[in-house]
Amino acid sequence: MRILLARHGETEWNTEGRYQGQGFDIPLSTIGRSQAQALASRLAGFEFTRVVSSPLLRARQTAEIVLGDRSIPLALDPDLMEIAHGDWEGCLDSEVKERDEARRSAWRETPHLVTLPGGESLEQVMARAWSALCRACHGLQSDETLFMVSHDGVNRVLLCRILGLGLARVWAFRQAPVCLNLLEGPDPEHLSLVRLNDASHLTPLFGEAVHRRV
Numbered sequence: 783m784r785i786l787l788a789r790h791g792e793t794e795w796n797t798e799g800r801y802q803g804q805g806f807d808i809p810l811s812t813i814g815r816s817q818a819q820a821l822a823s824r825l826a827g828f829e830f831t832r833v834v835s836s837p838l839l840r841a842r843q844t845a846e847i848v849l850g851d852r853s854i855p856l857a858l859d860p861d862l863m864e865i866a867h868g869d870w871e872g873c874l875d876s877e878v879k880e881r882d883e884a885r886r887s888a889w890r891e892t893p894h895l896v897t898l899p900g901g902e903s904l905e906q907v908m909a910r911a912w913s914a915l916c917r918a919c920h921g922l923q924s925d926e927t928l929f930m931v932s933h934d935g936v937n938r939v940l941l942c943r944i945l946g947l948g949l950a951r952v953w954a955f956r957q958a959p960v961c962l963n964l965l966e967g968p969d970p971e972h973l974s975l976v977r978l979n980d981a982s983h984l985t986p987l988f989g990e991a992v993h994r995r996v
Contacts, residue, residue: 783922785915785965785973786825786929788848789937790840791817792959799875802840803867803901809839814959817984818847821960824983830854831926834918836862836933844960845931861914864933868901894949904949908939915940916970924968937963944973955979 791814795802802808810818825848835845837858845856870878878886882899889896897903911932918928932940938952941963947954957963958981967973 783919783924783967783969784927785919785963786828786830786927787937787940787963787965788821788844788929788931789934789957789959789961790836790838790844790931791815791821793840796959801867801870801873801875801878802864803871804838804863805866805871807839810843814840815843815847817960818844820983821962822848822850824962825929826850828927828929830929831922832918833857833929834859834862834914835931836860836864836936838863838933841931841933845929848929848931857918859914859917861910862930862932862936865898865904865907865935866901867898869899870901890953892950893952904935904939904952907935908943908949911936911940912943912970919970941975941978944975958984960984 791810793802793808793814794811795808797811821844830852833845833849833854834857835841837860841862842858849856885896885899889898894904918930922928934957937957939949941955942949942952944965956979958979960981960983962977962980963975964977964980965973966976
């Protein structure tokens with residue numbers, strides 16, 4: 783089976799540098815919708831067997847734009863929602879740095895050891911996101927394709943597991959807006975990464991798609 787794992791397009795809060803998490807259901811910005819349209823054009827010739835998305839607006843709208851007029855239903859799985867940032871949600875990164883500097887530094891340097899205040903740890907996100915991936919893959923045949931739209935943090939923990947990386951390495955690669963990660967294999971436990979953070983529908987080769995982590 784093939785899995786096209788995408789990140790959602792940009793929101794106004796991404797542009798501002800605000801932590802979004804789960805508590806605020808922020809839609810795609812005008813730029814984010816344009817990014818999703820670019821991804822839709824990139825995937826126009828693909829036939830999807832199954833399409834699954836996080837229910838949060840920024841992911842769901844991205845999936846809907848890519849899905850277009852295909853007759854495949856869009857399934858929403860809450861276990862694909864972004865990591866809960868808890869007390870940080872709605873705050874600018876500069877505000878978090880001012881009031882919770884030690885934890886913010888640890889989140890960047892030793893993220894696998896941090897539980898966000900009032901939120902989740904990466905291990906918690908991994909547990910639910912991996913279950914969601916397994917459900918989405920269930921029953922897919924070798925020649926079938928899953929298109930999945932999720933979030934920066936969720937994509938990162940899934941990719942860490944697939945690559946055999948510890949969660950300490952969760953910031954070791956990038957996930958640009960509407961990037962694609964292409965995975966192939968017989969089942970979730972035996973996936974190979976074919977493409978990582980492919981955003982060539984937005985930028986030229988080696989170009990830098992704007993990446994905002996929160």
